[in-house]
Amino acid sequence: MNHSTGLAVKQKQNMQLSLRMWLPLLQAPLQELDALLEQHSYENPFLEHMSSFEISDSSRYDGDTKRGFIENTSTYKESLYDKLLDQICEPLFPTPKSQKIALEILQHIENDGYFTGDIEQIAIECNTTNEFAETIRKRFGYLEPYGVGAINNKESFLFQLEAMEMPSGVYELACTLVKDLGHIDKYHKHHFFDEAIHIVKMLNHPPAIDYIDDEPYIIPDFFVEIDDDVVIKINNEYYPDIEIKDPFLAKNSELRSKLKEAKDLVSLLELRKATLYKLVISIVDKQIKFFMGGELRPLTMSDIALELGFEESTISRAVSNKYLQCERGTFSLKSFFTNAITHNLSSSEIKNYVKALVDNEPHDTPLTDDEIMSKVTQKYGISMVRRTITKYRKLLDIPSSKERKKLYTFS
Numbered sequence: 001m002n003h004s005t006g007l008a009v010k011q012k013q014n015m016q017l018s019l020r021m022w023l024p025l026l027q028a029p030l031q032e033l034d035a036l037l038e039q040h041s042y043e044n045p046f047l048e049h050m051s052s053f054e055i056s057d058s059s060r061y062d063g064d065t066k067r068g069f070i071e072n073t074s075t076y077k078e079s080l081y082d083k084l085l086d087q088i089c090e091p092l093f094p095t096p097k098s099q100k101i102a103l104e105i106l107q108h109i110e111n112d113g114y115f116t117g118d119i120e121q122i123a124i125e126c127n128t129t130n131e132f133a134e135t136i137r138k139r140f141g142y143l144e145p146y147g148v149g150a151i152n153n154k155e156s157f158l159f160q161l162e163a164m165e166m167p168s169g170v171y172e173l174a175c176t177l178v179k180d181l182g183h184i185d186k187y188h189k190h191h192f193f194d195e196a197i198h199i200v201k202m203l204n205h206p207p208a209i210d211y212i213d214d215e216p217y218i219i220p221d222f223f224v225e226i227d228d229d230v231v232i233k234i235n236n237e238y239y240p241d242i243e244i245k246d247p248f249l250a251k252n253s254e255l256r257s258k259l260k261e262a263k264d265l266v267s268l269l270e271l272r273k274a275t276l277y278k279l280v281i282s283i284v285d286k287q288i289k290f291f292m293g294g295e296l297r298p299l300t301m302s303d304i305a306l307e308l309g310f311e312e313s314t315i316s317r318a319v320s321n322k323y324l325q326c327e328r329g330t331f332s333l334k335s336f337f338t339n340a341i342t343h344n345l346s347s348s349e350i351k352n353y354v355k356a357l358v359d360n361e362p363h364d365t366p367l368t369d370d371e372i373m374s375k376v377t378q379k380y381g382i383s384m385v386r387r388t389i390t391k392y393r394k395l396l397d398i399p400s401s402k403e404r405k406k407l408y409t410f411s
Contacts, residue, residue, distance in 0.1 A: 021261075022268050026275065026314070027082065029321035030219050034240040037269070041242065045255075046262040048245045079321055080111060080148070080211040081334070087143045088313075093136070101126045101136040103301070103316050105149065107337060113148035113208030114156070115140070116395055118388075125300060147207025154178055156207045157200070170195045178203075220325035221333075222280050226291050232280055234273060242266055279318055282307055283336045291326055295349035296338050345380060351392050353379065358398050363408035366401040369393065 021040075028036050041049035088102045104126055108117025115137060123133040140149025141159035150156035157178040161171060173196040177184050187193055206212070219238050225231040244262055249255065282304050290296050301319070305312040319333035338346040354372055361367045367375075373389045376382070393400075399407065 021265055022271070023317060025265075025268050025272050027085075027317040027320050029079075030221050030235070030238055031321075037240050037242055037265075040265055044258050044262050044265075045249075046244055046246060046259045047265065048243045050241045050243070080109075080113065080145075080208050081106070082320055083145070083211075084109065084140070084143055084148065085316060085320060092139045092142055097126070097128065098136055100302075100312060101128065101133055102139070103312060105133075105137050105140065106316070107301075107334070109140075109149060110395075111208065111212055112206035113145065113150075113211075114206060115149050115151050116391065118391075125302075145204065145208055145210060147204055150207065153205050154181070156205070157203045160203050160207065161199070164199065166195075166199065167192075170199065174199050218323055218330060220323045220330055221276060222324040224280070224284055224291060224324050224326040226327065230284060230288070230291075232277070232284060234277060239273075242269060276318060276322065278308055279304065279315070279333070280324060283333060287336050290336070291328070293328070295352060296336065296346050298346045299337050301337055345382065347392070350376060350380070351396060354389065354392050355396055355398070358393075358404070361404075363405075366404040366408070368401045 024036065025033075037047075038049050041047040084106055085103075088099055088106065093099045093102045101122065104122050105115065105117065108122075109115050119133050119137060120130055123130045126133065137149055141147070141162060143149070146163040147156035147160040150159055158175060161174050161178065164171075166174070170192045173187065173190055173192045177187060177196055177200050180187075184197070187196075190196070204210070219235065221235055223231075223233045223235065225233075242262075242265060244259075244266060247259055283299075284291060286299050286303070287296055301315045302312050304310075305315045308315070310318075319337075322333045323330055324333065325331075338348040353376060357367060357372055357375060369386050369389045372393070373384055373386050376389065377384055398404070
């Protein structure tokens, strides 16, 4: 191997090493960053890790809040979003197009694991057919936790059954029971009934039930203040730090490699800060009306990726479990991305309007979904079907008009 070839191989290896460190560093929520850097310091003699709880005596939060953060950090669990994001890769999603569609679908999977988006809208945004987008959604049935990405409990159960090992006769009956849940008793004489019903009772409903009660303790990564000017601050209070120590001890090739790795990690931590800072600046710029008290405008991750010069998958990893705090509250970065109903109208604005209508409706004659649809159509001058209003109402956890009337009567 000549000198130039050897140098090229070495540079490629260094790039691969940096990439392996970079993606986990970018994706890690603030709660996990301290532990991640501490682990690197254990493995590298040139790294000195300073915990976020040691580098400052003052705190923006009171003692109880910080103690709560420490306690929750020790039991922090990977979120459902992160769990699914890590699985959007080959072989299930082998092409950039399939991964792009999968990432868009991921934005519409709720904490319970169910898909609540509009495949037609996703197909339009990803420049593909409804049929292809739907096949990508159904591939989520092969991801863990099994059952996620389904549109209802029956489909989720079928996804879960597909992932389980069982005799074919038991599997077929279990699928039949799931498809006919209201009439299970009529199959009780089937010779596989006991085995099949036992399996059906084991299925998770909702599919991501193990993640619902494990929401991480939320500490904002950024503070956004709107006054005469827009001020964006990184939450350095909880940001761990690392430094290079004893660099002159790198006397052999192995130690020099460790020293370079340590320097790369220091650089990558600063790159994480800079990347997230640029990302938040872009989000605030695009959604400035929201920070002024208005509604969210349509915004996709591909819009931000194009502006910042990143892959859409990188933006998806960057916003994962990151939060900002502003006068209106604490919000996930992911929540600032919302589908477009029309060019300047987002689904978020429609949902807020639906909620306002219900909040102010007459209790003796609550608004039906058809009546809400009519008011939305009249206000925004758009064409909309009733099932879309029904979907938004369910996402807002608003009961039907009949159920609301009963609740009003009881209250």
